[in-house]
Amino acid sequence: MLRIVNMSKNFASQTALADVALEVKDGEFFSLLGPSGCGKTTLLRIIGGFETPSTGEIYWNDLRIDQIRPQQRPFNMVFQRYALFPHFSVFENVAFGLKVKQVAPANLRRRVQEALNLVGLWALRDRLPETLSGGQAQRVAVARAIVNEPKILLLDEPLSALDLKMREHMQTELRELQRRLGITFILVTHDQDEAMALSDRIGVMNQGRLEQVSTPRDLYERPATHFVADFVGSMGSVHGECIDSEAMRLKNGSVIRGRGQLNLTKGCAAEAFVRPEKVHIGGNKSANEIYAKVRSVAYKGLHFELQLEVSPEQIIRAFVPPETMSGGVNVGDQIQAHFSPADTFLFERPT
Amino acid sequence: MKKGLASSKERARPQAPLWAFGVLIAVLIVLYLPIIVMMVNSVLVKTDTWHFGFDWYLQIWNDEELVDALVRSLEVGLISSTVATLISGMAAIALLRSRFRWAHIVNSLSYLSLILPELVFALALLSWFFVLKIQLSLMTVIFAHVTFSLSFVLMTVNGRLATLDVSIEDAARDLGASEMTILRRVIVPAVLAALASGFLLSFLLSFDDFLITFYTSGVGSDTLPIRLYTAMKVGLNAKLSALATLMFLLTFTLIMGLTKMRGLRQILTEEGH
Structure with missing residues (x-):
């Protein structure tokens, strides 16, 4: 279980997060939903370790992790524009995390193959990222993250760069992948249909605050704040x-x-x-x-x-x-x- | 349907008229004729009659002073572009990651030598050496060449870095890579082509440079262009043509190599992309 306590974040004089408290259960598909600038990406980046919170703590199964570096956290992230290494092939991109951890070559190859098979891209393993379509690059980014067997997969607006048809297709794939892996997914999105369709629970954010955390159905049928009533549906x-x-x-x-x-x-x-x-x-x-x-x-x-x-x-x-x-x-x-x-x-x- | 597509493609790229090729060839002849004449001159030898031969090249080879100058030129070029590539490469990477407020000003300032008139640059360097009481020598030449090469390497590397997604660093960190590994395995390989073109470009500029070298070189530190200049003052002869041809061929080969490299081609053709 991931637990965030009393979290706030200030950039210069701006408040990006204020007094955020959140619990995400194991194996849950959780979404952070809100308009741009609401702090959802900042919160995700803090969980990943790429930003330091101004106040507050993060616990992973009672272990405090907000002080440790992203390299040491048992999480992996899928970045907004995929952030694939341009000079590495698909295989090398996916293998990067394992190589850094000095996994033995035979084992490494097997795990990379598994991850790429899972996203259906083993056939494209020798291609360079620039030759991939948006949907393929997206899948490589997912494979590169899950090959490390993270406890939580963090996804920063992973589908926003795709066209509508591809986006709907990838939504289904993500949901299936999450069920199959059984690990926690935390997804950041501004698209409420996406959040509704994918999530077990959704946290709606506005101006750095968590307005409501509940199931998609409760969000729709029992909005807790004026903002949620106005924003959802x-x-x-x-x-x-x-x-x-x-x-x-x-x-x-x-x-x-x-x-x-x-x-x-x-x-x-x-x-x-x-x-x-x-x-x-x-x-x-x-x-x-x-x-x-x-x-x-x-x-x-x-x-x-x-x-x-x-x-x-x-x-x-x-x-x-x-x-x-x-x-x-x-x-x-x-x-x-x-x-x-x-x-x-x-x-x-x-x- | 397919046919329609093909014909619209033809319309988009019409055949150039024949006279355009004529103009192109005329321009090329006007531009390159002097060089061709020079090259022909360098391989013509007169004994009883004119005939083809590499006698002039042999003379260069036997001229110790010229060979020394050539070696010095290569030395200056290699050292100064290596140093400039190292400094500028590191600077470009550091400036990109810097949260330092004036980073972009430092960046713009470093392009100064691109726009500064060469003579002003030479004068500035010379007065600097004078103030610091540094004896003009091959060292000062190298120092001067490093100074103007910095901008060129910085420009090529910055051009490449601008097309990189900055979050690849975060991605590498996320996958467990240490800062050193990120630099070594992610950033440097990604800008390697740009570093190489920056290196070649500064080597070329250094190898061809006359003006700044002229003002910053001391006794016995003549480079090839300086040698050529002094010899030209004495009088033109076929040996100089041979020397100039050699310089042209080396430069030309390097430029061809350079345009083949992606880093520079990107900057030249897709500036601001």
Whole structure:
């Protein structure tokens, strides 16, 4: 188990990480998700040993490791732009770590072959990195790391340089590889679909802080902070004023109830989020009801996507099944919609 | 479909018209005719009639002073480019990794000798030797050559380093390599071609240099170009043509070797890539 305690990192006057605490279990596929500049790569580099934290400790099975050099940590990293050695062949790239550790030649060759077979590139062992495609270079970088049998594999946005099709293919490969090896993977990504598809758990980061650490499903169904609600998925939202920790009032007087936070006190600026698939057309006295102008209607196959303007700049999105659209909803119509308080998330709006 | 692709390729690279080749050949003749005349001159010997022979080359071989100058030139070239390659190679690697704020200024300053007029450079060196009361000798020539060679090696090595992903160092560290191993097995091999072209380039510049050598050499430390110059003042003859031909051939061979090397070709053709 990897345990990070009270971690912070300052670059000059900038805070890259603030008060990060995290536990990653053995054999887990863990992702650090966040927008660029949120500190996720810094955190990964600190785990790898390439940056020194300003405060805090890292423990690997109760052994404190934040003082030891990257060479001595039982982890290996797949770098963002692969960082293959340009003057070494594929074989020599993968063999590098073993050679440094002075593994006997016969043993070395067998292990390199195993690693390259695992990523399906043994046939290309004599090629130079510059002759490889992005996906192949990516696989070599993975093989070069896993050949050392790390306890944790660190991956820094490994798929961001690939095109969409290749990226989806490599996602599947990574997930399978992780299952087969049974070791911990820690992946840094800004792509939430990628994090959702691959991870056992996700840590969402924003401005150097860990906002929420949970399973993909909980992240989606139980966002813990305003940032997570705003960042994960694409929810619509309306603004209002808090009444208590579970209700807020819109400007037009109607009350929105939802799953709120304890820190909501009367009078604070609040924001209510709801997922588009949870919004229904029509009235329902026992749910949150809104009146809105239809801004746009788009047919998406499975459903119609409606943009409902509650007031300027406050848009609720709704996915409406085609059969309930039979009455016809047109742009400019004033309609009523409702959503359950159980599907509504209330947060204090950051200023 | 395939045919369409091929024809569009042809359109993208049209055949050059015949007259363009004519112009090319004319320019080459104008440029190289003097050299060709010089070469022909060096192998013509007059006894009763003109005939072909290497008599002039033999004369050079037997001229102790000229052979001494040639040896000195090679000596200066080899020592100064070795020293310059070592210093600049290390400097380029250090500057790349440096978190020192002024690293880029140091870097730009080191290109100074590329843009400084040669005469100014020679004068500066000369006054420096004068102030420090250093006797002009072969040592001062070598010192001067090292100084101007530094920039050229730095330029070639920096060009290569700029195309390297800096995280390969972290990658090597991650795989367990010590700092010394990283330098020896990762960084140096990656810039080896650039180091070699930097070395060859400075050797060429040193071997051909006249002006700076002229001002910084002392008694008995004449290099080949200086010898050639002194001899030319006395009068032109076929022996000098032979000497010049030798210098041309050596330079030409080295340049051909140099352009074959990837490091320099990259810098010359893909600057800023």
